[in-house]
Amino acid sequence: MYHLGTFPEIVKGVAMAKCSRSTNTFLKDAQAVSVEKAEDFNERVVAGYGHESVAEMAIGSPVLEDVSMLVAETFLDIQTGHYQGKSSRYVVYKRENTYNPFHSGTTEHLLLTSCINNLFNAYEALYQPLMQYVASVMPTGSNAVKNARVLDALRGLLPLACKTNFGSRLTGRDISRQVRNLLSSKLEEAQQLGLQLKQTGINELGPALVKYADAHPLLTEYQNMEMPEFDGISLGERVTLECIGYDQEAEVVRALMFELTGQMPSLSLARARSTMVLNTLNRSLAKRVRRQDPLPRCLRAAKFRFEIVADFGAWKDLRRHRRNELYRTDFSANLGFDIPDDLLTLPRNLQELYKQAMDFSTQTYEKLYTLGYTEEAQYAVAQGHLQRWVVDLDLEQLYYICELRTAPQGHISYRRVARDMYERVKETHPVLVQYMLVHPVDGIGDHT
Numbered sequence: 001m002y003h004l005g006t007f008p009e010i011v012k013g014v015a016m017a018k019c020s021r022s023t024n025t026f027l028k029d030a031q032a033v034s035v036e037k038a039e040d041f042n043e044r045v046v047a048g049y050g051h052e053s054v055a056e057m058a059i060g061s062p063v064l065e066d067v068s069m070l071v072a073e074t075f076l077d078i079q080t081g082h083y084q085g086k087s088s089r090y091v092v093y094k095r096e097n098t099y100n101p102f103h104s105g106t107t108e109h110l111l112l113t114s115c116i117n118n119l120f121n122a123y124e125a126l127y128q129p130l131m132q133y134v135a136s137v138m139p140t141g142s143n144a145v146k147n148a149r150v151l152d153a154l155r156g157l158l159p160l161a162c163k164t165n166f167g168s169r170l171t172g173r174d175i176s177r178q179v180r181n182l183l184s185s186k187l188e189e190a191q192q193l194g195l196q197l198k199q200t201g202i203n204e205l206g207p208a209l210v211k212y213a214d215a216h217p218l219l220t221e222y223q224n225m226e227m228p229e230f231d232g233i234s235l236g237e238r239v240t241l242e243c244i245g246y247d248q249e250a251e252v253v254r255a256l257m258f259e260l261t262g263q264m265p266s267l268s269l270a271r272a273r274s275t276m277v278l279n280t281l282n283r284s285l286a287k288r289v290r291r292q293d294p295l296p297r298c299l300r301a302a303k304f305r306f307e308i309v310a311d312f313g314a315w316k317d318l319r320r321h322r323r324n325e326l327y328r329t330d331f332s333a334n335l336g337f338d339i340p341d342d343l344l345t346l347p348r349n350l351q352e353l354y355k356q357a358m359d360f361s362t363q364t365y366e367k368l369y370t371l372g373y374t375e376e377a378q379y380a381v382a383q384g385h386l387q388r389w390v391v392d393l394d395l396e397q398l399y400y401i402c403e404l405r406t407a408p409q410g411h412i413s414y415r416r417v418a419r420d421m422y423e424r425v426k427e428t429h430p431v432l433v434q435y436m437l438v439h440p441v442d443g444i445g446d447h448t
Contacts, residue, residue, distance in 0.1 A: 004026060004027070004030050007030050008035055008038075009058045009059060009204060009205055010035060010038045010039065010058055010205055010206040010209070011030055011033050011034075011035060011038050012030060012057065012058065013038070013057035013058030013059075013172065013205075013209075014030075014033050014037075014038040014041050014057070015027075015029040015030035016057040017057050018033075035206070038206065039206045039208055043208040056171040056172065056173050056174075057171070057172075058171065058205045058206075058209060059169055059170070059171055059172075060169075060170050060171075060172065060175055060200070060201055060204045060205050061167065061168065061169055061170075061204070062167075062168050062175070062197055062200050062201070062204075063165075063167045063168070064166055064167075064168070064193070064197075065163075065165040066097070066099075066163040066165070067163060067164060067165070067166075067189075067193060068098075068099040068160060068161055068162065068164070068189060068379065069159075069160045069161070069162050069163075069164050069383075070160040070161070070187070070331065070378050070379055070381075071182075071185075071187060071190045071193060072085065072164055072166060073160075073316075073319075074181070074182065074185060074187070074190050075168075075178060075182065075190075075193065076166075076319070077181065078170070078174050078178055079322040079323070080171070080174055080322070081168055081174050081178075081322075082168060082169040082170075083166055083167070083168045083169075084166060084167050084168075085164060085165065085166030085167075086164045086165045086166065088151065088155040088158055088162075088313070088316075088383065089148055089151055089152055089155060089411060090144075090147070090148055090151065091151075092151065093123075093158055093162050094120075095116055095117060095120035097162065097163045098116050098159065098161045098162055098163060099161050099163055099189060099379065100112050100113060100116075100161065100379070101187070101188060101189060101376050101379060108368060108371065108373060108376070111364050111367055111380075112161065112364065112368070112379060112380055114360075114364070115159065115360060115361055115364035115380045116159055116161055118356075118357050118360045118361070119157045119158070119159050119357050119358075119361055119382055120157070121357065122157050122353045122354055122356070122357035123154050123157040123158070123357075125350075125353060126153075126154060126157075126343070126346075126350060126353060126354065127150060127154065129346055129350055130150045130153055130154065130342060130343070130346070131146065131147075131150050133342065133345055133346065134146045134149050134150055134342065149342070149444065150342075152340070152342075152411050152412070152444075153340040153341070153342040153343055155313050155383050155384075156311060156337065156338075156340060156354075156358070156382060156384025157354065157357055157358070157382055157383070157384060158383045159361065159380060159381065159382050159383075160312070160331060160378055160379055160380075160381050160382070161379040161380070172201070172205050172209035173209075175197065175205065175209070175210055175213075176201070176210055176212075176213040177213075178194070178197055179194050179197050179198045179201065179210065179213035179214070180194075180213050180214065180215065180216055180219070181219065182197065183195070183198075183213075183214060183215035184216055184219035184220055184223075186223065186375045187375050187376070198210055198213060201213075237420075238308070238309045238310065238416075238417070239307070239309075239417055239420035239421055239424060240306065240307045240424070241304060241305070241306055241421075241425060241427075241428065242304070242305040242306075242307070243303070243305075243428065243429075244303040244304060244305050244392065246267075246303075247267065247270075247271065248301075248302035248303070248304075248395070248429055248432060249271075249274050249278060249302070249429065249431065249432060250270040250271045250274055251270075251301040251303075252278070252281070252299060252301050252302050252395065252432065253265075253270040253271075253273060253274050253277045254267070254301065255297070255300070255301035256277060256281060256296065256298035257270070257273070257277065259297065259298060278431050278432075281296070281298070282431070282434055282435055284296070285434070285435040286435045288435065288437065290437070291399075291400075291403035291404060291437050295396050295399055295400075297396070299394065299395040299396040299399065299432075300394040300395065300396045300397075301394070302394060302395035302429075302432060303392065303393075303394055303395075304392070304393060304394075304398060304425065305390060305391070305392050306390070306391050306393075306421055306424070307388070308388070308391065308417055309335060309386055309387070309388050310386065310387065310413055310414070310417050311337065311338065311383060311384050311385065311386055311387065311413050312331060312381070312382070312385060312387050313383045313384070313411060313413055313414075314411070314413040314414040314417050315328070315387050315389060316383070317405070317410075317411060317414045318391075318401070318405065318414055318418075321393075321397065321400070321401055323393075323397055324391050324392060324397055325391065325392040325393070326389060326390070327389060327390045327391075328387065328388070328389040328390075329387075329388065329389075330374070330378055331378045331385070331387055332365065332377075332378070332381060332385070332387070333361060333362040333365040333366070333380070333381050333382075333385045335385065335386035335387065335388065336385070336386055337362075337382070337384045337385050337386060338384065338386070338413075339351060339354060339355065340354075340384075341412060341443075341444055357382075358382060358384055358385070361380055361382045361385070362385070364377075364380040365377045365378075365380040365381055368380060395432060398421065398422075398425065398433075398436075399433075401418055401421065402418045402419070402421055402433075402436055402438050403437045403438060404418075405417070405418035406418045406419050406422070406438045406439040406440075406441055407439055408439060412441070412444050415439075415441045416441055418438075418441075419438065419439075419440075419441040422436060
């Protein structure tokens with residue numbers, strides 16, 4: 001075993017792409033390919049023949065800094081990428097480091113600036129009172145732990161106009177898709193980011209893998225499709241469950257029996273054997289003692305769909321599980337907001353400070369939206385505003401999310417969502433989650 005770490009990415013990619021038709025070793029192919037030959041290969045194969053899978057062999061590492069939280073979410077929509085970003089749970093944000101898409105001096109610019117200042121006035125004013133409270137209930141906690149708990153409560157006040165940083169690891173194909181999606185966005189900031197990413201990709205991976213990526217008219221058309229309006233849609237529960245189309249227990253049984261016997265039983269036979277097979281499976285699952293202990297692949301056969309209403313901060317944390325299918329609308333302030341638990345312990349005037357800042361954010365969003373800035377209005381949305389999204393996932397992913405995200409070290413908002421997901425499945429399919437290693441969610445947590 002060896003690696004090709006010293007070669008340029010474009011050369012490594014071509015050496016791996018040649019594998020299917022070459023009698024050479026990877027190393028010999030890499031040594032025989034110059035950057036110029038690699039570029040010519042990619043021009044013929046990727047651009048000319050449309051073999052985009054070849055572009056997956058070259059990996060880029062674009063680093064993005066001073067990108068608004070709003071556009072960062074657009075960038076992170078590619079599931080197959082790998083990302084690591086600045087966390088609002090551990091880093092204090094500053095009002096000076098925000099993005100305003102409007103020209104200085106215009107009414108819209110002043111509206112958004114006033115909104116940002118109101119939110120940061122509350123963010124800054126509440127820090128010390130919250131720190132004093134947290135210190136009183138966590139006298140032995142480290143300063144870092146106390147700070148994280150304070151910022152957990154305050155992050156709801158951060159507008160999506162806040163600039164953030166993150167790094168990524170993306171294939172040539174992913175970078176091309178990112179460029180296409182960003183250039184097709186209605187937001188000018190996203191379009192500018194798309195141009196920068198395109199140039200970065202060209203510089204790192206070579207022109208052929210990226211230079212043809214451009215805005216696509218169909219992406220614009222999809223964004224502008226007219227949909228009928230529906231009456232009577234209500235919020236309902238914060239987390240609702242819909243089982244996707246079939247018998248989850250039987251499908252797990254069918255997958256497991258096939259893996260162990262090589263034969264796929266009929267649905268009726270799987271149902272007949274369901275109790276026996278699942279009891280056998282659960283005897284093995286009962287031996288797991290840590291969430292890191294492996295799970296059998298057959299759990300992927302059970303599919304679930306959850307509709308979730310939670311704050312943007314919870315969305316941001318839960319969307320990191322990119323093996324799931326996630327669907328969301330534009331971010332808005334229409335669903336209201338919650339007051340963080342720790343803030344409810346402070347005097348009423350301090351609670352009002354939070355509420356007034358969030359109300360001002362809501363009003364700014366509504367004004368900008370009414371003025372026709374339906375996309376740009378999202379910059380005024382705060383992390384504490386409730387958002388609605390849908391996630392499709394399999395039972396293996398459900399185990400992973402519920403076991404990880406109910407742990408007491410996490411943020412209370414996503415811990416509640418993860419626990420609710422578990423409870424919804426437990427109500428309908430108890431045998432499938434009998435040995436899930438979930439934690440109770442009955443308070444802020446230990447922040448260790």
